[in-house]
Amino acid sequence: MTQQGVRWTADQVLALAPDAASRKAGSKLGAAGPWSEAGSSDEGTVWGLCKGSGSKPYQTVVDIADAAGPAYKCSCPSRKFPCKHALGLLLLWAADDAAVPSGQAPQWAEEWAAGRRRRAEEKAGDVSGAPSGAADPEAARRRAERRAERVTSGAVELEQRLADLLRGGLATAEQSGYGLWEETAARMVDAQARGLAGRVRELGAIPSTGAGWPVRLLEECALLHLLGQGWLRRERLPDGLAATVRSRMGLPASADGPPMRDRWLVLAQYDTTDPRLTTRRIWLHGADSHRTVLLLSYGAAGRAPELALPVGLALEAEVAAYPGAGQQRVALGEQFGPPAPSAIRPPGTTTSRAAARYGDALRDDPWLESVPVTLDRVVPAPDGDSWQLADADEDAALPLTPAARSRPGLWRLVALSGGAPVRVFGEYGHQGFTPLTAWPEGPGDAVALC
DSSP states (O other): TTTOOOOHHHHHTTOSSHHHHHHHHHHHSSTTEEEEEEEEEEEEEEEEEEOOOSOEEEOEEOOOOOOOOOOOSSSSSOOOOOHHHHHHHOOOHOOOTTHHHHHHOOOHHHHHHHHHHHHHHHHHOOOOOOOOOOOOHHHHHHHHHHHHHHHHHHHHHHHHHHHHHHOOOOOHHHHHHHHHHHHHHHHHHHTOOHHHHHHHHHTTTTTTTTHHHHHHHHHHHHHHHHHHEEEHHHSSSHHHHHHHHHHHTTTOOOOOOOOOOEHHHHHHHEEEEOOSSSEEEEEEEETTTTEEEEEEEETTSSSOOOOOOOOTTTEEEEEESSTTOOOBEEEEEEEEEOEOOOOOOOOOHHHHHHHHHHHHHHOOOOTTOOEEEEEEEEEEEEEEEEEEESSSSSOEEEEEEEEHHHHHHHHHHHHHTTOOOOEEEEEEEEEEEEEEEEEESSOOOOOOOO
16 A cells, blocks of 8 residues: 555545546445445555446456556446546545455456556566657658748737737627637637637637626737737747747647656646546645646546546656746656655745735746645635635735635635634636645645645
8 A cells, every 4th residue: 555554535535536526426435335345455456346236346446556646447337537436445445444454456456456567567677768760850840840830820810810800899809709719719720829729719708708808808819919929039039938938839848857856745636628638737846846846637538637646645756847937837757656645735925925926927928827826824714705815914815716716625625724724725826816725724634625
């Protein structure tokens, strides 16, 4: 098991759930009733049979010792990872030693676990690193140039459309409807400028969204214009800002920064979805480097990404940064052990310094939606029809985002605080603060809020 006998908390298990429905369904299966022949091994495998609606129970097995996060297999037909049975089994394992005793894994679970270990060993043993065919640098350069030409054509076309919009007046955006923006976004996709396409779609959703929408539309048009001009003048920009522009335009990049080894505390994990893709964001905090970095993992529409790291655990690993000024995204490199419980907590700051931090970050990346921030000694408090995090030691507060106010995590935060100061990690930007994880002021485990 993780750290040979140290079990996770229920919150750490539920942080792995791909959505709220899975979290609720898994919680119902976290009792001994539907389970039989459950057990765990010192190698980090947990297994069990869960009674379902059919005559045969579902065979569920989890590898909790994988350094990249738990791996799951279940004979149920669910396409979610982890499924409700895997979540229920982990909740049972976390809560009750007697219900999931140590023992010898059954053949079906051992075969799966042995297959995973064998594949991992084969992958680790393949150190040749040489591609089957030598890459052609000249061909790669020509492909990059052709793509840059298409992106440039897309940026020029978008500039013209923005000019037409402003010439005709913002009211025409409301009259034209969403179709105009979707057609423009499709043109940006054709130009291989997916970053522009995404921002154009967001632009099209602003008209008729309540009082003040013309102001919001103008602000977003200005940011889109700035991005287009940044691309057209990228050769004149500092290297870091030029890399940021390329990233915002949607051009691929590789993590080329030097490896940073640290004990990385898993601060938060949550998914965002669109019709084509599920994106998982995992925030990490380095115990020694004091850096907060972001892992991104992707899954095709309808499927959760494979990488999953429970909130509150720590992972000793190397990460490498992506290029770009103020870039927080990293790629996960070599891991030196599975995630394990940890007493690490990120240092906190005040609400006023958090606001200043976001302002400083905008100098490096004007299109930045938010920055990761840990607030120390704040109290959730109502503010009219909204909520805010009030600084316990200053006459200052940060408003919560509309999305945060509608999530059940707000009430978990209020219950954890009980009117007393707490430490809260989240994302702060122009729409407010979104709390993701919280800790009580005294001893206590992290509570996931997303």
